[in-house]
Amino acid sequence: MSYIAKPRVSHPGLPKNKLGLTTRDYEGTVSTLCAGCGHDSVTAAIIQAVFELDVEPHMLAKMSGIGCSSKTPAYFVSQSHGFNSVHGRMPSVTTGANAANRDLMYIGVSGDGDSLSIGVGQFVHAIRRNLNMCYMIENNGVYGLTKGQFSASADIGSLPKKGLPNQQEPIDPVSTALSLGATYIGRSFSGDKEQLVPLIKGALMHDGFALVDVISPCVTFNDHEGSTKSYAHTRQFYHHVTDMDYIPPAEEIKAKYAEGEAMPVELHDGSTIMLRKVDDEYDPTSRAAAFKYLRDHFNAGEITTGLLYINKERREMHDLMGNVDTPLAELPLDSLNPGSTELRKILKRYA
Amino acid sequence: MKPTDTTNPDYFHKVVDCQWACPAHTDVPEYIRLIAQGRFSDAYLENRKSNVFPGILGRVCDRPCEPACRRGRVEDKPVAICRLKRVAADHRDDITDQLPKAPAETNGKKVALIGAGCASLGVANDLAPLGYEITIFEALGATGGLMRTNIPRFRLPPEVLDEEIDYILDMGVDLKLNHPIESMKALLDSDEYDAVFVGTGAPRGKNLEIPGRYDSDRIHIGIEWLESVAFEHIETIGERVLIIGVGNTAMDCCRTSLRLGAKDVKVMARKPRGFFKASDWELEDAEEENVDIVVNHSPKEFVLEDGKLVGMRFDVMEYNIDETGRIDRGKAVDEVMIPCDDVILAIGQDNAFPWIERDIGIEFNEWDCPVVDEKTMMCSRDGVFFGGDSAFGPKNIIWAVAHAHEAAISIHKYCQGEDIGDRLPVGLNLSTQKMGMHEWSYSNDYDPAGRRLMPHVDLKERFKKLDIEVELGFTAEQAAKEVERCLNCDIQTVFTAKLCIECDACIDICPVDCLTITHNGEEADLRTRLSAPAENLEQALYVSDDLPQTGRVMVKDEDLCVHCSLCAERCPTGAWDMQKSHILLPYAADEADSKETTAA
Numbered sequence A: 001m002s003y004i005a006k007p008r009v010s011h012p013g014l015p016k017n018k019l020g021l022t023t024r025d026y027e028g029t030v031s032t033l034c035a036g037c038g039h040d041s042v043t044a045a046i047i048q049a050v051f052e053l054d055v056e057p058h059m060l061a062k063m064s065g066i067g068c069s070s071k072t073p074a075y076f077v078s079q080s081h082g083f084n085s086v087h088g089r090m091p092s093v094t095t096g097a098n099a100a101n102r103d104l105m106y107i108g109v110s111g112d113g114d115s116l117s118i119g120v121g122q123f124v125h126a127i128r129r130n131l132n133m134c135y136m137i138e139n140n141g142v143y144g145l146t147k148g149q150f151s152a153s154a155d156i157g158s159l160p161k162k163g164l165p166n167q168q169e170p171i172d173p174v175s176t177a178l179s180l181g182a183t184y185i186g187r188s189f190s191g192d193k194e195q196l197v198p199l200i201k202g203a204l205m206h207d208g209f210a211l212v213d214v215i216s217p218c219v220t221f222n223d224h225e226g227s228t229k230s231y232a233h234t235r236q237f238y239h240h241v242t243d244m245d246y247i248p249p250a251e252e253i254k255a256k257y258a259e260g261e262a263m264p265v266e267l268h269d270g271s272t273i274m275l276r277k278v279d280d281e282y283d284p285t286s287r288a289a290a291f292k293y294l295r296d297h298f299n300a301g302e303i304t305t306g307l308l309y310i311n312k313e314r315r316e317m318h319d320l321m322g323n324v325d326t327p328l329a330e331l332p333l334d335s336l337n338p339g340s341t342e343l344r345k346i347l348k349r350y351a
Numbered sequence B: 001m002k003p004t005d006t007t008n009p010d011y012f013h014k015v016v017d018c019q020w021a022c023p024a025h026t027d028v029p030e031y032i033r034l035i036a037q038g039r040f041s042d043a044y045l046e047n048r049k050s051n052v053f054p055g056i057l058g059r060v061c062d063r064p065c066e067p068a069c070r071r072g073r074v075e076d077k078p079v080a081i082c083r084l085k086r087v088a089a090d091h092r093d094d095i096t097d098q099l100p101k102a103p104a105e106t107n108g109k110k111v112a113l114i115g116a117g118c119a120s121l122g123v124a125n126d127l128a129p130l131g132y133e134i135t136i137f138e139a140l141g142a143t144g145g146l147m148r149t150n151i152p153r154f155r156l157p158p159e160v161l162d163e164e165i166d167y168i169l170d171m172g173v174d175l176k177l178n179h180p181i182e183s184m185k186a187l188l189d190s191d192e193y194d195a196v197f198v199g200t201g202a203p204r205g206k207n208l209e210i211p212g213r214y215d216s217d218r219i220h221i222g223i224e225w226l227e228s229v230a231f232e233h234i235e236t237i238g239e240r241v242l243i244i245g246v247g248n249t250a251m252d253c254c255r256t257s258l259r260l261g262a263k264d265v266k267v268m269a270r271k272p273r274g275f276f277k278a279s280d281w282e283l284e285d286a287e288e289e290n291v292d293i294v295v296n297h298s299p300k301e302f303v304l305e306d307g308k309l310v311g312m313r314f315d316v317m318e319y320n321i322d323e324t325g326r327i328d329r330g331k332a333v334d335e336v337m338i339p340c341d342d343v344i345l346a347i348g349q350d351n352a353f354p355w356i357e358r359d360i361g362i363e364f365n366e367w368d369c370p371v372v373d374e375k376t377m378m379c380s381r382d383g384v385f386f387g388g389d390s391a392f393g394p395k396n397i398i399w400a401v402a403h404a405h406e407a408a409i410s411i412h413k414y415c416q417g418e419d420i421g422d423r424l425p426v427g428l429n430l431s432t433q434k435m436g437m438h439e440w441s442y443s444n445d446y447d448p449a450g451r452r453l454m455p456h457v458d459l460k461e462r463f464k465k466l467d468i469e470v471e472l473g474f475t476a477e478q479a480a481k482e483v484e485r486c487l488n489c490d491i492q493t494v495f496t497a498k499l500c501i502e503c504d505a506c507i508d509i510c511p512v513d514c515l516t517i518t519h520n521g522e523e524a525d526l527r528t529r530l531s532a533p534a535e536n537l538e539q540a541l542y543v544s545d546d547l548p549q550t551g552r553v554m555v556k557d558e559d560l561c562v563h564c565s566l567c568a569e570r571c572p573t574g575a576w577d578m579q580k581s582h583i584l585l586p587y588a589a590d591e592a593d594s595k596e597t598t599a600a
């Protein structure tokens, strides 16, 4: 960690977004994570994404559980809402917050321990409900905060810093999410912002549960030789199957795409995701095909990355439940609470 | 791009913008740190090593360092480098016992220095400690050259001048005042000297040949007039004064006039603002004293009535400025007469060498200036050297000092029978500044404080006498604040590619977005692919070797780095380190030492 605060001085030529803000305005406090932790890079990618999306800080809610990864919401967008909850409980807290105010943009930052060990029960149900949020897993294969024990995402045979290799089957958050019906699934790497930033932008703008699994090396406990979540290993077995660009609503599509190269996916607000296949065989709209592809490449030791699955048809939690458009938090008390006469009438129905 | 060759001392030297811009390469960040530590005497001596006259220069240097200062690019105002030099001089203890001394025995070589201005004094300063017998010939009855005769006392008190000149003369220099050299041939033919240095300045003020010029005795040549004021031959001036020209001499003329009783002083400029020769701060100081600066007026004629100067007629000009900022020759659109009692011409100086015969092997160029080698300062006749304003026309004190150091090296090598072209190279030392986990040897916090304002003597008070120094110098609190504005540009970011794991930590933390990891390319292309715009082409890109994991390169745009150390602090592998660069500039004494050690 550093004791020196990042000075407020900035490059006078920094670009400004539509709100007149620069990336510096979306920063948080200086990170207390280990120098070189992948999580800090993910933080930088989130800052870049919300800057590019012209997000108004007060319209963003940052949610997290416990872990080094879960500490990171302190390091971006100081002016937004935030809730640092109990270990593994971020999904349910986010469900509650989202239920009360559907207008906010939710970004949950979790770890492989937080989501796949203690919080796995919460994680799967948030997916099932298609909770409208961007769910980031900063995946390093260990419990970083508690000094590097294997987590549920550690691969078989991966070596710890000291001791015996992992023997248990890993939980792959991407396949898990795919099997549970998540509607936006991506995987990336903290060391590849070119891929990660658009992926986060799409996830934030997607209507429904968007998972971004980010390989984010723990430089202190899991970046050695023999680790399958190190910088070097990830770079060596990195296999990226799709690229994407996020194009905001009403913005002209400037980049030139060759015939058949790009697949536009229009989002609810009129923005477009331009999906470009790097591997022609990959079909990010078919759950079955994606599943098989991921399995095959996983067995070959490869880390498949990109926007891996997208589904615009399934409705998000509020729409499934038929809720009003106005956030509950903004409804006047008398329409939220129909009063005792109405309550008696309702109860009578079950008499 | 090819990986940057940081073994070339110039690379890191250029990063220290101020030191690079200083003709004498004063180690600015080093002396500012010494001031911050309260080590004023050490700061003074650090200055003296390169610029010889810290007390003088801390008041009147042309300060090419300040426009170069990185702080001026990061914010808008540079560090007050020059006035901090004065802080070192004002607060130093008696340092006389730490000054270089002449050895008990001379080395038997005699050197003549012509003129006792800063150029000659600089040469004496470097050669006397090596045992040379130095004789200075000065035409006037006082030392200092233009520093004494032209720079007014309200900017440079004579005590300051005397003290620093005496440091040099006290090394046993033989000073011959009132001793103009009238024939170079005679001097050379006397064979008394092993080498001769010409430091006679550019002594001729430019004239303005327009009607009426010679019809009144109230039309003065600026540098001559200032000299007469300095020697108290002139003590008054009329109420209404016009100064022609808007360079630094004009600024001294207008401010001096105010102190001799003028009430209405106008500086007449031919061109609009932005095209003036005077430095911004000299203009500011003059305008603070209510001098009127009149733009776009081109002198046409002097107007006399009954043989008395009553005014001057000007063409009122109009100019076109193109998009590159170039101005055309302009055209006259009107004509005015401006009444006045005196006119002072301050339109420049020329070199003049009536005392150097043209048939003694000293070649002169088309402007009647001697042909001088820029590196060795020797002219076409072996053993004759030039420096200061006499070498390449009027410049300033710090340039004269820089010339003097080079000339001293040449004179030494010449007298020792060495090849004067074969000089010691500039060297570079790098040493890490890491002191512990999160500890650096220097104050690496960025202090957002703005530039401190120099306190001035009250506007009424200062005109009472000619020699009231206007600037009071920084207070202790001001100095303490101003030193923290220095960005320590000599504490370099040094990169070791083989250690980098490409985690991006440095890229993400850098407050001014100087760093990028990307695929290599040509410079023009790379500049378009960096984290933040890299539009200042004068500032280098530092490009690494290929990185081990991806073969990309680390690119640093040196332009706006605030040397905060955060990149090194956040790097898990120590691929970035903060290392102090110490530029080793060879002086005559080093040349002498190097021969001694090789001989031993």
Ligand SMILES: Cc1cc2nc3c(=O)[nH]c(=O)nc-3n(C[C@H](O)[C@H](O)[C@H](O)COP(=O)(O)OP(=O)(O)OC[C@H]3O[C@@H](n4cnc5c(N)ncnc54)[C@H](O)[C@@H]3O)c2cc1C
Pocket (backbone or CB within 6 Å): B060, B061, B062, B114, B115, B116, B117, B118, B119, B120, B137, B138, B139, B140, B143, B144, B145, B146, B147, B150, B151, B179, B180, B181, B182, B199, B200, B201, B202, B203, B223, B226, B248, B249, B252, B355, B387, B388, B389, B390, B394, B395, B396, B397, B398, B400
């Ligand atoms: C009005 C004015 C203001 C200035 N203000 C500044 C300023 O604020 N800061 C700055 O850095 N620079 C300033 N300068 C410029 C600076 O003064 C000169 O660049 C500098 O003094 C040059 O030094 P020098 O040793 O080459 O020559 P000079 O200072 O001109 O000294 C030459 C000496 O040689 C003597 N000499 C000449 N001919 C002979 C001879 N034949 N025999 C013997 N002796 C001879 C002269 O009498 C004189 O003493 C100013 C100049 C002027 C005119």
Ligand SMILES: Cc1ncc(C[n+]2csc(CCOP(=O)(O)OP(=O)(O)O)c2C)c(N)n1
Pocket (backbone or CB within 6 Å): A066, A067, A068, A069, A070, A087, A110, A111, A112, A113, A114, A115, A118, A138, A140, A142, A143, A144, A145, A146, A151, A218
């Ligand atoms: C209820 C509870 N159980 C256990 C812990 C101890 N604990 C803190 S962080 C952590 C694991 C965090 O791992 P991960 O989510 O992968 O985060 P990382 O530090 O690796 O980013 C554990 C087990 C706790 N804080 N609370």
Ligand code: SF4
Pocket (backbone or CB within 6 Å): A032, A033, A034, A036, A037, A038, A039, A068, A069, A140, A144, A145, A217, A218, A219, A220, A221
């Ligand atoms: S322990 Fe690991 S995960 Fe936690 S901050 Fe350090 S490097 Fe990052």
Ligand code: SF4
Pocket (backbone or CB within 6 Å): B493, B509, B510, B511, B512, B513, B514, B515, B556, B560, B561, B562, B563, B564, B565, B566, B567, B568
């Ligand atoms: S020292 Fe490093 S982090 Fe600080 S401004 Fe310079 S490059 Fe950026």
Ligand code: SF4
Pocket (backbone or CB within 6 Å): A036, B499, B500, B501, B502, B503, B504, B505, B506, B507, B567, B570, B571, B572, B573, B574, B575, B576
């Ligand atoms: S912090 Fe160090 S290891 Fe990481 S990218 Fe920068 S130089 Fe490389």
Ligand SMILES: [Mg+2]
Pocket (backbone or CB within 6 Å): A067, A111, A112, A113, A138, A139, A140, A141, A142, A143, A144, A151
């Ligand atoms: Mg983890």
